[in-house]
Amino acid sequence: MLVVMKSGAVQSDIDRVCQAIVDLQLTPHPIPGKVRTAIGITGNVAPVDPTLLSSLPGVIEVIRVTKPYKLTGREMKPEDTIVQVGDVRVGGPAITVIAGPCSVESREQTVPAARQLKDLGADMLRGGAFKPRTSPYTFQGLGEEGLRILAEARQQSSLPVVSELMNTEDLELIERYVDVIQIGARNMQNYHLLRRVGQSRKPVLLKRGMAATLEEFLLAAEYIMAEGNRNVVLCERGVRTFSDYSRFTLDLSIIPEIKRISHLPVIVDPSHAAGKRALVIPLARAAIAAGADGVMVEVHAEPKKARSDGAQSLDLEMFAELMEELRIITPAVRREGTPTP
Amino acid sequence: MLVVMKSGAVQSDIDRVCQAIVDLQLTPHPIPGKVRTAIGITGNVAPVDPTLLSSLPGVIEVIRVTKPYKLTGREMKPEDTIVQVGDVRVGGPAITVIAGPCSVESREQTVPAARQLKDLGADMLRGGAFKPRTSPYTFQGLGEEGLRILAEARQQSSLPVVSELMNTEDLELIERYVDVIQIGARNMQNYHLLRRVGQSRKPVLLKRGMAATLEEFLLAAEYIMAEGNRNVVLCERGVRTFSDYSRFTLDLSIIPEIKRISHLPVIVDPSHAAGKRALVIPLARAAIAAGADGVMVEVHAEPKKARSDGAQSLDLEMFAELMEELRIITPAVRREGTPTP
Amino acid sequence: MLVVMKSGAVQSDIDRVCQAIVDLQLTPHPIPGKVRTAIGITGNVAPVDPTLLSSLPGVIEVIRVTKPYKLTGREMKPEDTIVQVGDVRVGGPAITVIAGPCSVESREQTVPAARQLKDLGADMLRGGAFKPRTSPYTFQGLGEEGLRILAEARQQSSLPVVSELMNTEDLELIERYVDVIQIGARNMQNYHLLRRVGQSRKPVLLKRGMAATLEEFLLAAEYIMAEGNRNVVLCERGVRTFSDYSRFTLDLSIIPEIKRISHLPVIVDPSHAAGKRALVIPLARAAIAAGADGVMVEVHAEPKKARSDGAQSLDLEMFAELMEELRIITPAVRREGTPTP
Amino acid sequence: MLVVMKSGAVQSDIDRVCQAIVDLQLTPHPIPGKVRTAIGITGNVAPVDPTLLSSLPGVIEVIRVTKPYKLTGREMKPEDTIVQVGDVRVGGPAITVIAGPCSVESREQTVPAARQLKDLGADMLRGGAFKPRTSPYTFQGLGEEGLRILAEARQQSSLPVVSELMNTEDLELIERYVDVIQIGARNMQNYHLLRRVGQSRKPVLLKRGMAATLEEFLLAAEYIMAEGNRNVVLCERGVRTFSDYSRFTLDLSIIPEIKRISHLPVIVDPSHAAGKRALVIPLARAAIAAGADGVMVEVHAEPKKARSDGAQSLDLEMFAELMEELRIITPAVRREGTPTP
16 A cells, blocks of 8 residues: 655655554555655555545545555656665666676785776676585685675775675674675575665665566565665576576566566676676676666686686676677667766 | 588589588588588488598588587588578668568558558568467468468568468468568477478578577577578577566577577567567667667557557557667667668 | 256257357357267357357356367366277276387387287387477488388287377378377477367377467367367476476476366376486376376387487386386276286 | 495594595595495595595595585485484385474464374474565564464474474574474575574475576585585475466476485475465375375365465365375385374
């Protein structure tokens, strides 16, 4: 249920509606817009009688929301959400390019590369300190040491940093070092983790699960938002199919559909989907052409030496080529180009 | 196996190699290139001793081809294939836009629309006369009457025409009326049909089966090419997945992969994949950005009245918008734009 | 739409209703049951007014059928269909075991094996004369020579024979030699072929397409039945998924669901689904336990020498073991066991 | 790598080999068998020279294990693992039936039903106290109150209890109340959680992720076992496909394949896969016929009142019917039947 306030409604009107919602043992979620405020209602098991709210001062309309997602939907918030990360505005007119190694392996591999990525036009640095690996016997990341290296790379490159959180116990640690908390595909339905990052003040980059429907994807974001954290960036990274030539099947159709039904920004990770570097640049171009707000790509100074995902990592030369391609295609979808370095 | 001839090899050298191949009870496929001729060999069950051929005059190299596809692969023919249809060159520098109704329903619906599509910049007209329908109780197309309407539309619009062939018995009929024979997704592994269009002189537009791997897709093209018809255009149209918001999942990653391993042109049909028109324009943009040689879209003058696939058909206004978008994005991938009308 | 006649309705009542349906430019399909006759109606694009029929003498009820399939549904024919093939009754109390080589390779390989299969308890002989092969360069079957060998094997073993038809042109040939016409998974939506076998008097074994939904599967059977051939046996053979250890994913859940909504018999082919012989016996057991009316398995006297699908073929010893297992499990699902040889 | 000791090897031989492995900075995992002991080695990034170990006293063979899973594989432990839960032996000659409501809703709903399930022949009680729900706005379980109710149900029915753990913070709580810790499909790759239950002394029931390959499934079990907990029961519960009639596609082929390559017991949950109760009994029968060590089914005294998954829950009458069916089919696969109540 969604209560839409008149454009002239004052704060006391809004407060009164919120109190009425609380009296119904439900939770109000005021969503201030440029023109008017809407108040989302969550927690109702049974339908609520709309007349209990529609007669209150300042209320223009009470809308039944039939979709199971509410806070993520455009019905509740028609305007695009822009997630601010330092100077970077994900979901704004400019596209966002996030780049970096799959996992942080050493200071030497990470810090100079971060500076070069910045020089080549990247907007944010990615790098895993905690790695979700299919086998318990493979490299699992450097942990806090990796986070410290990322922090130094940020300081030297002035790029904000995104890194993955795998369990609630590491939340404080991650929060101390990174600018954006990534929730990986394997944890998209780890609801406890979603709730906890929902209580964080850091923006969250939520990757789509490898077999998640669109509705499940939005409901995972809903878990985060229902806890109060409205700064969620969605990330398409490929779904599991019978494909014989790529690791996952990148589902670019979801980009315009998310744009249609949700106000959240959405970016694309072509590296994990493809699993081979030859496909990364064309897919990054296609992602932007489909309307994505940015791309996240794996870049490694020496891909052949990478301890994970080397086959899909771009080297710095290929990253420069990617940036050049994006600079050309971005204005063709009426987005602002990333600044020429 | 592939025999690569020296650039200075003369026809008698080539003939001698072909004869040696025939003597081995195999079939030679001479593939003349700009610089040199290669001779593909098919029909071998067991491996062939390459020294039997490598010592012949004019031979520079004999290459084992380990992939099951041969004629479709870049190893045999490194240069891009361009399929000529009237004045249209599919796979050349310019992208190709094929548009028209799902099925031909009447003269009135088809002929004026064809002229308008031409005016708006379409390169080819599509329209089904024989329709593969999931249910035997739904509209199955007008048959020959539909083909006659298409022929009139071609005459009045000067657009070449592509229409689907569903069984071998209709081949002569289709050949008489259309410029490009379409093989639909449901018939991608109808091998008898593939062989028969392989004997036709008309170019073939081969749609990917809804659960076809890349290798199966190329081997379906191989069936056509092995019969002598080298004018095959591949078409990605979405694969079947668990998707809850689109009819099929458009697999754009296959575009750069096909470009890498095959010389055949490849286009994309976003209409059938999406199943709803709101996704068609962004996906068409993404297809071109991924490197596709063109798009095929459903356009209906009055989508609400369409007897099939109305929900995914663009109207003429949306088609004009699509063409405008493609005009902007095409140069960004260094392809020639379609001429402004 | 379905017209249900009173149990006491006489033939002239039935004829009158059929005529009324014809007058509405629709097609009546009388389906005589043990107790009463129902008359299915097909061909209606728009809804029909039921009162036009419900007032006729002998009519007890007129039921709107909302599912797109009609003739295949239990609503139209509540009683199980039994398909008679010689002495074999597919869908009756006893389960049916169909066995034989993937493709007929020689008289020597086929005829003695058929006799042994009969001795071991098989009910029908399978064997491909026309083979749908992914690659044009692999063994495509012996054609008519293969059919002749099958006919001899039938004569010597007294097993009825099932073999695949791949295109309409071979229909008369196939009809001459085989007892059951198989439509393969790749042709499940080859509608022209379906219509043509619908006009045949031979029973049809229809394999599920590798990405076919249940509705599409039943509608493919509907194509056959709408032409008048009611002797259709459905066959589940695995669907395409991301599985990393089997060729296809055998979907046994479809067995009880088909039994619930359709009256047609359904058997299971575990050999093609598994792709490896170690899984065939447990899956055959599971198929019968799930309620299947039989199984179809690949058996080759010398699997290592098979020209196709050797890895999944049982040898005769394993087939004997399978029969032993089935003899034990069949009574546990209250089906009649196959006779002990 | 796996070191196989002679049957006559004494403890000091085993200790010496373990020490040698530790000296190589690797981890030894002694696996005592009935006849001989094998010592698994984990932790090696690079290959280890086998001669360093093969010359030690008591060693009969050093085997390279090429599969990424080790502790879960039959190569390391050829004998079936039996997981003991109270008097129940999962993976032994008798099949195991686990039954109970999707979620624990009240004392009244749970305790009497547990006694009835026991009377009808169930071996274990299932019930969720913490529920992973796709939407944050649906019933999430009673938490510790639910666990207390389960404990009372156990006391009154003497059935061991299995319940799901969703995050590490609840581990001690769950351990206090339940006999088997369930890891749900959505958490199959929540590696932190897997490691923590690997340190628990309670057996773990690990459900397959909805898009997990067999290798990923076994590697998830490997995470648990590598921490020392060898009591893992695998559970197939359906994978995500395009199916239009069931919630998931139950992949019964995985049962014989797991039995072939792993020593771990494996059970099947037909309720979540099917999503409708009409399919549960036939699929349970098929699971046992395929070789599963047991089934886990949802049973609710009043399915229509269930707060989650009511559509797929059996009522007690249907559960009695299921038990009757299993009693008939179990001996047909040469397993011991559950005792007649």
